[in-house]
Amino acid sequence: MNIAFFGTGLMGTGFVRRLRANGHQVNVWNRSPAKAQALVADGIRAFDDPASALVGVERIHLSLSDDAAVDAVLEPLAGLIPQTTWIVDHTTTAVAPTAERVARWNARDRVFVHAPVFMGPANAADATGLMLVSGDRARHDALLGALQPMTGKLLYLGPAPERAAAFKLFGNLTLIGMMGVLGDLNRLAHAVGIGTAEAFSLFEHFNPGQFLPARAARIAAGDFSHPSFEIAMARKDVRLMIEEAARHGVDLFVMPGVAAMYDAAIARGEGALDSAAAARMPV
Secondary structure: OEEEEEOOOHHHHHHHHHHHHOOOEEEEEOOOHHHHHOOHHHOOEEOOOHHHHOOOOOEEEEOOOOHHHHHHHHHHHOOOOOOOOEEEEOOOOOHHHHHHHHHHHHHOOOOEEEOOEEOOHHHHHHOOOEEEEOOOHHHHHHHHHHHHHHOOEEEEOOOOOOHHHHHHHHHHHHHHHHHHHHHHHHHHHHHOOOOHHHHHHHHHOOOHHHHHHHHHHHHHHOOOOOOOOEHHHHHHHHHHHHHHHHHOOOOOOOHHHHHHHHHHHHHOOOOOOEHHHHHOOOO
16 A cells, blocks of 8 residues: 655654555655655655655555644645545544544545554554544444554544544553652652662552552542542641652652642542542532
């Protein structure tokens, strides 16, 4: 198959090389031409503009930075993309703009499918990791044979075309939030005179990640009446963390936000409930 790929950064480069290894002819374009030219040695054709890259292709893939970048590349091509050429966007985008984008391309009688991924560059090159897809089921089924060789697992999330964008943000929020927590841990450790490596050695023996599915399930179930860790006690521990860091002239970034979440729950009279109650949307 002839494929155009717009965006040859770290992720895009991995995808392009995998597509080429799977036997496809790939035309590439990137805002920084050198990144596209670097793929020519792999038998990939680099173009100076996206309009030239899409000539004769059967499918367009994108891996760009955000909503604005996707629209900036695609909108000028609206009259040039044939009805038979499907557009598959792997960019991490926001939920509402994704829904609007799909509707806009539907109105043009073109197929636009959002398929964001949980992958690093090595995953893209090795076809491992997780790809999310949402939208019309028939489109998913038609693309299954094309997308499955690009990833380790393909997860269909339902007919609303923006759902994949939402779940991608859920996952990235978790991953980025973890880095925020590790940052606060590191700052607290240095405040009390313990180095990073020594503080993080705790995780050789203690795996907090194992508790995440159970905590999430409890929030989803909405039963907080038999606490294993009360909100009031969790708030006390957060106070100890913030105060101890401040005692040594160090500010934490994430824990003050967590404190505010617990304070709101306590203000609702929920201090004796399980700490998971603070994470739900109050009714």
